[in-house]
Amino acid sequence: MEILMPAVQRSKTKVYWHLAADILSQAINGEIAGMSNFALLTATIDDVHEKMECVEHANCERNHAEGFMQIAKKFNLPVVINPNAHYWKKVKEVFARWAERKDFIACIIIQEVVLECFAVSMYKDVGMALADNEVGQLFLEISKEEEEHIEHSIDLLKAELKKDYTGFIEKVEKVHDDCMKIMAEWTVTRNCDDSCGVCDGDCMKTRLYAADLDIKTLRGNAMNLYMKTLDRIGIPGIKSLEWVTNLPI
Amino acid sequence: MGNQSSNIEFALIGHQDCWKNITRFVDFLSDGKRNLTAEQVAEVYSFIPPRMVFDVEVRSVTGQVAKGCYIETFIAPDELGMRYWKKNVIKVKEAAECARKMHAGIAGLGGFTSIVLEGKDNSLNETSSTKFTTGNSLTAAFIVKNIEKACSHFNKDLRDLQLLIIGATGDIGSACVQYFSGKVKKFLLCARQQVTLDALTKSLHDRRIGAEASTDIRKLLPEADIVIAITSSTIENFDPLLCKKDIIICDAGYPKNLVFDLKGAFSERLFCGGMGQIKGGYSFTPQIHHEFYDFPVQNAGHGCMQEAIVLALEKNYQPYSTGKGNITPEKIECIYELARKHGITEAPLFNSLGMWS
Secondary structure, X not given: OOOOOOHHHOOOOHXXXXXXXXXXXXXXXXXXXXXXXXXXXXXXXXXXXXXXXXXXXXXXXXXHHHHHHHHHHHOOOOOOOOOOOHHHHHHHHHHHHHHHOOOHHHHHHHHXXXXXXXXXXXXXXXXXXXXXXXXXXXXXXXXXXXXXXXXXXXXXXXXXXXXXXXXXXXXXHHHHHHHHHHHHHXXXXXXXXXXOOOOOOOOHHHHHHHHOOOHHHHHHHHHHHHHHHHHHHOOOHHHHHHHHHOOOO | OOOOOOOOOEEEEEOOOOXXXXXXXXXXXXXXXXXXXXXXXXXXXXXXOOEEEEEEEEEOOOOOEEEEEEEEOOOOOOOOOHHHHHHHHHHHHHHHHHXXXXXXXXXXXXXXXXXXXXXXXXXXXXXXXXXXXXXXXXXXXXXXXXXXXXXXXXXXOHHHOEEXXXXXXXXXXXXXXHHHOOOOOEEXXXXXXXXXXXXXXXHHHHOOOOEEEEOOHHHHHHHOOEEEEOOOOOOOOOOHHHOOOOOEEEEOOOOOOOOOOOOOOOOOOEEEOOEEEEOOOEEEEOOOHHXXXXXXXXXXXXXXXXXXXXXXXXXXXXXXXXXXXXXXXXXXXXXXXXXXXXXXXXXXXXXXXXXXX
């Protein structure tokens, strides 16, 4: 991979910038998946207010994707945008199944709890690791914005739990089984055997060391935030513990 | 913190001392379908936020029943060192928040988690209707009572014996020093910090109590007739070959301080200290008793946890043990008597090989 580096970037290693490019690629694909998910939901649901909310969410994810693309361009970092990327495609398929059932709440759980917890936590960890340059700063900024999405969804989902305690917990468990398993597979500690369709060359997990990152911590922190978010919604702690300990390791 | 609001009398906050227990617990959660290795479990374990994992019901011999819960901090057994201090303090505080949300009257901080209350910061108790206790007073009570029991088991008179306390300047260690002052022939004091060790030795000398101190266990071990090991980590340089043949050892650390082959000379010379037994019995819901508590003595448990239970049975929701160096012999006797009233006493002498005969 040939990367043309401005003077400010020369202090970092080639592996570091290769990693930064891969991380940006994953983030862009993730944001585009989010944008597509909400766009799809907009077309399937009937409630006007929910429709409007979906458009707003889709636009927000689009802005994040654009932000990442711009910073990649500024730093001459080649990114891979692949609509058929293995894990992100699976996430979109899961979302599409719930959207088809016009289940707005399940879709919100997928997007605003499962995916946003990963985004907030991983963007924060990556942002801190790359904090001495604009790439890192952008990750930190977007992490904060995504955090607001989680906050917003917690109130909505708390109200749903109140309406139907057992039914809601069952739904969260189904969504967890559907979507969190994909995220857990994506972040297992071993390198991905086949290309995920996003990393440039081999699995980016092999390069995380270049920014003092490791997949165990990235994944662990994301799971921690996910469980804390479920706690705040009111899911019994023993339930989410059971779910998380049964995820692929 | 992932728990429904409820009103319970006590909460027990703790951590596991070995990966074997943790793996069994994770197996329990997956109905035994996964068979994960300790290495696999370790990939996620310490990232799990503290949460209530089971209900506890304790029965007093008076007929009273106290209801509580166990809150696991998910502090990993190999992350108890200084390197993880900040992370662990955050976890204990999150677990404390969990106890508060459940409106527990009293919460006991088991094992390593008591660090949060042993410092100068008592904010945990200042702003909370749930009160927190380290449980160190009842732990100390069970240690000293079992030392006395072990001495009579071997027909030994404490006044003729030299007592080595490893971790002498800690909260429980200094409580043991206070309790045995004037009761043993001489103290042998060991701790990591020379300055605090010197201060403790001087205070004993001022009271004309014989004491010798060193930061090096090996210097004191050959002289010891009894040993109480009560540090926060494994003692690496405890050489069994330096011990007297008729030594009595109380390992009261959590995780265990002394790691050596018990078979042979020490099989009936070493006992697990600070352990209590609840005569009226206790139960966990769900029933994960054996994944957590695996002792050769029925209804056994740690004194630090049982202190919170005793206070709950007494409806005395006060932070009985806080700070460091505040445990007097009077406090030890007081909590011991309250515990006895409810059928909670020092456990029969046992170690990992089984009960002493």
